[in-house]
Amino acid sequence: EAGPGSLSRCLAYLTSFPSPSVWQDQAEQLFKSGHTNNWAVLVCTSRFWFNYRHVANTLSVYRSVKRLGIPDSHIVLMLADDMACNPRNPKPATVFSHKNMELNVYGDDVEVDYRSYEVTVENFLRVLTGRVPPSAPRSKRLLSDDRSNVLIYMTGHGGNGFLKFQDSEEITNVELADAFEQMWQKRRYHEMLFIIDTCQGASMYERFYSPNVMALASSQVGEDSLSHQPDLAIGVHLMDRYTFYVLEFLEEIHPASQANMNDLFQVCPKSLCVSTPGHRTDLFQRNPQNVLITDFFGSVRKVELTTETVSLKPDLSSMGYRYLYLTLFLNNWVASGE
Amino acid sequence: MAMAAPLVLHLLLALLLGLGGQSRAEPERDSLREELVLTPLPSGDVSATFQFRTRWDSELQREGVSHYRLFPKVLGQLISKYSVQELHLSLTQGFWRTRFWGQPFLQAPAGAELWVWFQNSVADVDKSWKELSNILSGIFCASLNFIDSTNTVTPTASFKPLGLANGTNHHFLRYAVLPREVVCTENLTPWKKLLPCSSKAGLSVLLKAERLFHTSYHSQAVHIRPVCRDAHCVSVSWELRQTLTVVFDAYTTGQGKKDWSLFRMFSRTITEACPLASQSYVYVDISRNGQENESLEVSPPPTSTYQAVILGDRKTYAVYDLLNLATFSGSRSLNLQLKWRQLQDIGSQLVPFLHAQRYVSGYGLQKGELSTVLHNTHPYRAFPVLLLETVPWYLRLYVHTLAITTKGKENKPSYIHYQPAQDRLRPHLLEMLIQLPANSVTKVSIQFERALLKWTEYTPDPNHGFYVSPSVLSALVPNLVGAKPANWEESPLFSTMFPTSDSSSYFVRLYTEPLLVNLPTPDFSMPYNVICLTCTVVAVCYGSFYNLLTRTFHLEEPKRSRLVRWLANIIRRIRGVPPV
Numbered sequence: 001e002a003g004p005g006s007l008s009r010c011l012a013y014l015t016s017f018p019s020p021s022v023w024q025d026q027a028e029q030l031f032k033s034g035h036t037n038n039w040a041v042l043v044c045t046s047r048f049w050f051n052y053r054h055v056a057n058t059l060s061v062y063r064s065v066k067r068l069g070i071p072d073s074h075i076v077l078m079l080a081d082d083m084a085c086n087p088r089n090p091k092p093a094t095v096f097s098h099k100n101m102e103l104n105v106y107g108d109d110v111e112v113d114y115r116s117y118e119v120t121v122e123n124f125l126r127v128l129t130g131r132v133p134p135s136a137p138r139s140k141r142l143l144s145d146d147r148s149n150v151l152i153y154m155t156g157h158g159g160n161g162f163l164k165f166q167d168s169e170e171i172t173n174v175e176l177a178d179a180f181e182q183m184w185q186k187r188r189y190h191e192m193l194f195i196i197d198t199c200q201g202a203s204m205y206e207r208f209y210s211p212n213v214m215a216l217a218s219s220q221v222g223e224d225s226l227s228h229q230p231d232l233a234i235g236v237h238l239m240d241r242y243t244f245y246v247l248e249f250l251e252e253i254h255p256a257s258q259a260n261m262n263d264l265f266q267v268c269p270k271s272l273c274v275s276t277p278g279h280r281t282d283l284f285q286r287n288p289q290n291v292l293i294t295d296f297f298g299s300v301r302k303v304e305l306t307t308e309t310v311s312l313k314p315d316l317s318s319m320g321y322r323y324l325y326l327t328l329f330l331n332n333w334v335a336s337g338e
Numbered sequence: 339m340a341m342a343a344p345l346v347l348h349l350l351l352a353l354l355l356g357l358g359g360q361s362r363a364e365p366e367r368d369s370l371r372e373e374l375v376l377t378p379l380p381s382g383d384v385s386a387t388f389q390f391r392t393r394w395d396s397e398l399q400r401e402g403v404s405h406y407r408l409f410p411k412v413l414g415q416l417i418s419k420y421s422v423q424e425l426h427l428s429l430t431q432g433f434w435r436t437r438f439w440g441q442p443f444l445q446a447p448a449g450a451e452l453w454v455w456f457q458n459s460v461a462d463v464d465k466s467w468k469e470l471s472n473i474l475s476g477i478f479c480a481s482l483n484f485i486d487s488t489n490t491v492t493p494t495a496s497f498k499p500l501g502l503a504n505g506t507n508h509h510f511l512r513y514a515v516l517p518r519e520v521v522c523t524e525n526l527t528p529w530k531k532l533l534p535c536s537s538k539a540g541l542s543v544l545l546k547a548e549r550l551f552h553t554s555y556h557s558q559a560v561h562i563r564p565v566c567r568d569a570h571c572v573s574v575s576w577e578l579r580q581t582l583t584v585v586f587d588a589y590t591t592g593q594g595k596k597d598w599s600l601f602r603m604f605s606r607t608i609t610e611a612c613p614l615a616s617q618s619y620v621y622v623d624i625s626r627n628g629q630e631n632e633s634l635e636v637s638p639p640p641t642s643t644y645q646a647v648i649l650g651d652r653k654t655y656a657v658y659d660l661l662n663l664a665t666f667s668g669s670r671s672l673n674l675q676l677k678w679r680q681l682q683d684i685g686s687q688l689v690p691f692l693h694a695q696r697y698v699s700g701y702g703l704q705k706g707e708l709s710t711v712l713h714n715t716h717p718y719r720a721f722p723v724l725l726l727e728t729v730p731w732y733l734r735l736y737v738h739t740l741a742i743t744t745k746g747k748e749n750k751p752s753y754i755h756y757q758p759a760q761d762r763l764r765p766h767l768l769e770m771l772i773q774l775p776a777n778s779v780t781k782v783s784i785q786f787e788r789a790l791l792k793w794t795e796y797t798p799d800p801n802h803g804f805y806v807s808p809s810v811l812s813a814l815v816p817n818l819v820g821a822k823p824a825n826w827e828e829s830p831l832f833s834t835m836f837p838t839s840d841s842s843s844y845f846v847r848l849y850t851e852p853l854l855v856n857l858p859t860p861d862f863s864m865p866y867n868v869i870c871l872t873c874t875v876v877a878v879c880y881g882s883f884y885n886l887l888t889r890t891f892h893l894e895e896p897k898r899s900r901l902v903r904w905l906a907n908i909i910r911r912i913r914g915v916p917p918v
Contacts, residue, residue, distance in 0.1 A: 047798055047799060048799070082520040082522055084523060084551075085520055085521065085523075092551040093522060093523050093547040093550070093551040093552070094548060107523075108527070108546065108547050108548075109527050110523055110524050110527060111527055112479050112524040113476075113479065115480075115481060115520070115524070116481060116518075117481065117484070117797060117798065118481055118483070135469050135472040135483075136476075136483075137472060137473050137475060137476020137477070138476060139476045139479075166798040168798040168862070
C-alpha cells in the first residue's frame, strides 16, 4: 500500500545516488529515529444494553484517534454489541459520552470492523498475531510492520488476571502477554501502548515481557473501575470515569501538540477517578517524558523539505527508471491526499 | 479531491510515457441517474425511496479494466474477479407492513440478504460464494462472513435473474439471509461512499444517519446486473442500483401531525443536483388528489406531472427536475412540503391484493408449528404464488405434517421442491407453487421439533432466541389497470426495478416477518456449580472419614508463663473463682 513506506523507498533510491552527504545524513536520520505509521486496535468486549458505557468508551477513543489523523484503514474497531441502533436507544444512531447528550461519539462516519458475535478472544488474538484466515478482508487485518506504533485499547468487565468477552469467555493476562511476544517476534510493532479500562486493570499488564510496551490501566489489583454519570433520558451510565477524563484530555490535543506521556499518566487522580490508575514503563526503552501523545494517538507523517536537487543516475534504462520514480512519488502524493 | 487525484495521475502517466507502446482504450461511457420518490402512506406515515443508478457500458469480464469513473472500483473488481452475473445485497432494519402501507417498490427481509448468480464459467461456486461474502463483509462492515453452508440455499424456482441471462441453471445461484444482522451508521457510511457524489451534492446530502435510523423501516441495498445497452440489445452494459427506502412514522418523527416536509424528515433540504448525474428527479405521489375527503397539497408547485401504471394501479406523480434551475426558483434550496387539506379517512384504504403473515405456535421447548398465512384479496382473480421457506437445521421439520388449506379444503401445490436439512451442514429448503383462489386465506403449516445444540454452538446471548429467516413470496399479481411495458431508459427508476413482460400483471416479491424461536438452553454456569459441589462433597466426606480414622485425643498440661499465670490469678480472685 502506498504511504510512508513508499516515501522511504523513494528516498532510499535517491540516497543511493551521488548526492550531497548532508542531505543523505538527514534522510538516514529521519528513518532511524522512530516509527513511520500508526495503527490502533480498539476493543469493546461487553454485550447488552446496560454495558452502554463500554461502547461509549471505545468510540470516544476511536473518535480522538481519527481526529488526530489515523485513518479508518489503520484502525481495527471491535464492538461486541450495537448500542446506537439498539431498540432501547431513545436516540437512534447516536452514542453519547456526556449527559444531556452533549457529545455524540458515534458520529456520521464510522466503520466498525468486528461487530457483535465476531468479537471473540480467538478473533482478537488472530488480529494481533496476524493469523487471520485467507479470506479475511483487508479492513479486518492488522497490517502493521516493524515501524508501526500500535495503540491497543480494551474495555469491558475484568477481574484479577482476566478480561471477560461477551459474558461467555475470558482472556487471561498470560495469553495477552504471549500474544504481544508473538507480535514482537514477528516484528509487528515498533512500540506499543496498551490501555485498559476495566476493574483490576493493572493485573492485565503484570505479565508482559516483550520490549517496547508501555501500559496504562484504570485501576490497581483489588480496586474497581467506576462509571461516571448516568443519563436519565437514556437510562444507563454513559462512560467510565477513567476514559471520560482521558477523553477530556485528548480533546485538548491537536496533531501538532507536544504533550507527552507523563501528562497522560497524571490524567485521572484518585479524587476524580476513585480508583488509582496505574502504568508500567519498565519495558519501554525511551523515557516517557520524550514520548509524544501523538506518537500513539495520532498519525503524524514526518516530512522533511529540502531545496537540494538530486541528479539521477544515467546508466539505468532511463524510461523505466523515470516511470518507477514518478509512480512512487505520485502514489505517495495520492495517498497523502486521502 | 480524492476523485480528481487518480484522474490526474493517469493523465500524467499517459503524457509522460508517450503514445508508443501503451494502448489507450476509449474510456467507456457511464451515466448516473438519481431519484427520490416520496409516497404518503395510508396510515399517515411517509415513505422515501432513493435510487442511484450508474450504468456503465463496459465488458467487466475482462480483468484488464482499470479505469473507473462513476462505477465504484471495489464493486467492479469484485464482479470481474468472482465472475458474478448478478449481485443483490440488502441490509434492512424493521419490517414493511404490507397490509397497512400497500405494496412496496422493492421489499427486503429484516437483517442481511445476499443472493448472487454466478456466470457459467465458474468451476467451484461454493468457494466463490464464501470468498465473495467475506469480501462484502469487509466492504459494508456487516457480519456477512457468517454466511456459510448452514444458512445458504439454492432455490430452484424463486430468484430468477433480474437482468440479462444466458440460460438459468440454478446451480449457479446462491441465496442466504442473516436475520440477526443489525444495520446502523457503520453500514450506511461505506454505502454512501460508493455513490459518485458521495454525500456532498445532489440527493445524497439528505442521507443523514440520525434521521434515517429514527424510522420504522430502513432498507439499503445494492443491485448489480447486466442490462441491454439499447433497444436492439446488441451489447451489454452493467447497471448498479443503490436503493434506500425509509418510512417515517407519523407519531415518533412527525409528532402526531401528518404534514411532512423534507426538512422535517431529513433535517436538510436539497440545494443542487449531483453535478455528475445526467438526470436528477424528485417524485411525489399525489394519486389521492381528486378523491373525496383527501387532498394533498404539494408546495412548491411541481414543474410537471407524470402518470403511469405502477404496481398495478394508475398513479400520478408530481415531478421536480433538479437539473432545471426553475425548480429552485431563486431560493437556492428545495424544501418540499406535503400538506393535507382535509382529514383523511383511514377506513377507506385499499388493501393490497397479496399480503402474508407468518408465526410460530405451540408451547414448551420441544415441539412447535410454523404457519404462513397468505391472503388473496382480489375479488375475482386467482393467481399462483411461489413460496420459499428456509428453516435452520436445528428446527427439525416433519414434512408429513405439511398442510395447505384454503377455505377449509386442502390445496395441493402444483410444484414442490423440498431439500431436507443435514445437521450442521445445510438448512431445510421448501419451495412450493400454490394457487390462491380469489378472495381467500390460505394457511401453510408444518410442525417441527427443536434440537439440542452442543454447548459451544450457543451464541453469547442464547436466551434471546434464534431467528428463522422470513419466507419469500414471489407472484405475478393482476393489475387493476392495463399497463404498457416501460421503456427502460425513459421511465423513472422506480418503475423499472423488475422486468415486466405482461401488461395484465406485475411482479412482486414479498417477505414475511422473521421469527424468533427459543431453543432449550442449558444453564452455562453448571460446570462451575458442579465443580464447586463435587469438591465440597468430597472435602466434607473424605475429611470427616480421615479425621475419624486418624485423629486421637491426648490430655495436655497447658504451659503458661509465670507472668500470665499471675495475671490470670488476680483476675480470678476478683471474679471469685478458684485460682489456676
